[in-house]
Amino acid sequence: xxxxxxxxRRRAPLQDTEATPEERTPERSQAGSGPELTxxxxxxxxxxxxxRAEVAGRRRQGPGGRRDNSIQRRxxxxxxxxxxxxxxxxxFQALREVIPxxxxxxxxxxxETLTLAKNYIKSLTATIxxxxxxxxPDPASGPKLYQxxxxxxGGALGDTEAQPQGHLQRYSTQIHSFREGS
DNA sequence: TAGGCCATCTGGTCCT
DNA sequence: AGGACCAGATGGCCTA
Numbered sequence: 001x002x003x004x005x006x007x008x009r010r011r012a013p014l015q016d017t018e019a020t021p022e023e024r025t026p027e028r029s030q031a032g033s034g035p036e037l038t039x040x041x042x043x044x045x046x047x048x049x050x051x052r053a054e055v056a057g058r059r060r061q062g063p064g065g066r067r068d069n070s071i072q073r074r075x076x077x078x079x080x081x082x083x084x085x086x087x088x089x090x091x092f093q094a095l096r097e098v099i100p101x102x103x104x105x106x107x108x109x110x111x112e113t114l115t116l117a118k119n120y121i122k123s124l125t126a127t128i129x130x131x132x133x134x135x136x137p138d139p140a141s142g143p144k145l146y147q148x149x150x151x152x153x154g155g156a157l158g159d160t161e162a163q164p165q166g167h168l169q170r171y172s173t174q175i176h177s178f179r180e181g182s
Numbered sequence: 183t184a185g186g187c188c189a190t191c192t193g194g195t196c197c198t
Numbered sequence: 199a200g201g202a203c204c205a206g207a208t209g210g211c212c213t214a
Contacts, residue, residue, distance in 0.1 A: 077192085078191060081191075081192085082189085085189075085190080089188095109186085109188090110187085111187095
């Protein structure tokens, strides 16, 4: 699979207006002040904003454009949509951080994140059920603990099957230790 | 260069 | 009425 640790990208709008990028895009300013954004990313965002303004200028000149009010509403709507998607992405990131996975060097894609989360929940559910029946899984012998997890991990992550059993073993051990410690 | 992934724009629909 | 949500379209970036 491909590396997904990429900077945020911006696309020039098909419709844009009079407002300068600075005055109408909190996200872009957010892109400039976000805690996780590097200077390079801020530069990129600024550059993209400039490109948008340029496109806006070109489009403004054409006849039959939208009325100002309508355009303004659309821009506000776009901004809300961006914010909404950013929240969604933050949630995805938070989810990535709590899902154990074997490719720590590569960022999980959204679909991988969702699939692994589902499998992780299944694994934990299985653990709870095992605990509730008073039977601890043996971490040294390939426990049933993550049969669910391993199963669809292979489905979601094509290369997971190639991963050494050690990762799963470690995962089991960690869960086991956690349970013994708690 | 193709394909995967992603951000953004956009218009429609639903909800408050 | 206005905002939230959704899905399709578009185009950029990256890797094989």
